[in-house]
Amino acid sequence: MSFVVGCGENVIIASGSIIANYEHSTGKMNTEFFKWESVEEKNIVQTTGEEEDEEKKPQKKAVDDIVVLCISTSGSPNNLLAIGTNEKLLHILKISDDGLTAKHIIAGIVPKAPTSCVFDKENAHVIIGDRAGEVHKMEIATGKVVEIAGAISMILDVGLSTDGKHLILADRDEKIRILRYPESFVIENICLGHTEYVKSIAFQSNGTIWSGGGDGHLRHWNMTTVKPLNSKQIFEEKNPLAKVLTTPDEKHVIVTVENSAKFCIVNTETYDVSVDSVSDEPIIDIFSSPKYLLILTKTALVLYDPNNYKKEVALDGDLAKSVAETRPALGNLFKNVTYNNQEEYEKRKSEKFAKVEEKRALKRKAAQ
Incomplete structure (x- = not known):
């Protein structure tokens, strides 16, 4: 798995066990940004304090190599990173004021390997979805992890509405669940319409959701009525959609496709679609920052503005090797229906x- 996110003025790339930072001032990639050797055992919280006995305590998984499975950012001014790994840990890092390093703050143990994570509106908690269909919440101040919701299918994406009052879950069973937050045991609505797994969700402040996944359709939903406002097959080929995200000004939705160099820019009012690409290399991940689209390909980080700005930063060394060898952590999400x-x-x-x-x-x- 490889990811790119923006956090304030920082551009973070996570791939395998490597966490690097692109420095705007020098134009260089800093692969010394964070090292796992700096994590102290005392900062790994072993329990929530709510387990009935020792056997029910979640256990940190021993691994030969740490692999990043999901990442989220709080943005400015907190400049926090949440990183879920194959150790069944959720780590919180604090980026230094100069953006040159990150310090490990705390980590909590989750029962299953995480698939997606997101900070809440107050940046006091991180919501984590996992392979088993469970959703947990980690308190950043204490590292305590508690279960807050569950589904009957693998959670592929988690998100919070822009007002922070609803938790939205996308799963392998073609559903989007809308839960009240923080009273997440209350399911308010379910969006039905996708015919394959839902891989990615995004939000607008007008109370609508965008979603995409295995059926190749981008769907737009009213979160209150759960009525589809629009459904569009983005490409002629019915390829699975990989990532859906809104731009900071909410005027456009950016959509990427599995194993493709193409991405789409969709107007949120007219639904007009334009198709673009920045190279011949497949897009690994994409993030929309206030200034640029941050696009990670197998060979480079591209800072891109549709108004003809483009800067390509070649990857090298171990980071280049790790990104080039990126494989999906979840494998084939289509169901075998024999x-x-x-x-x-x-x-x-x-x-x-x-x-x-x-x-x-x-x-x-x-x-x-």
């Missing part, structure tokens, strides 16, 4: 649903 596999899948789904309903009932009872 009879035996489907029967097994439905059985697991039913068992998971029963567990989720049991937990939800307990939370409702506790809230009364």
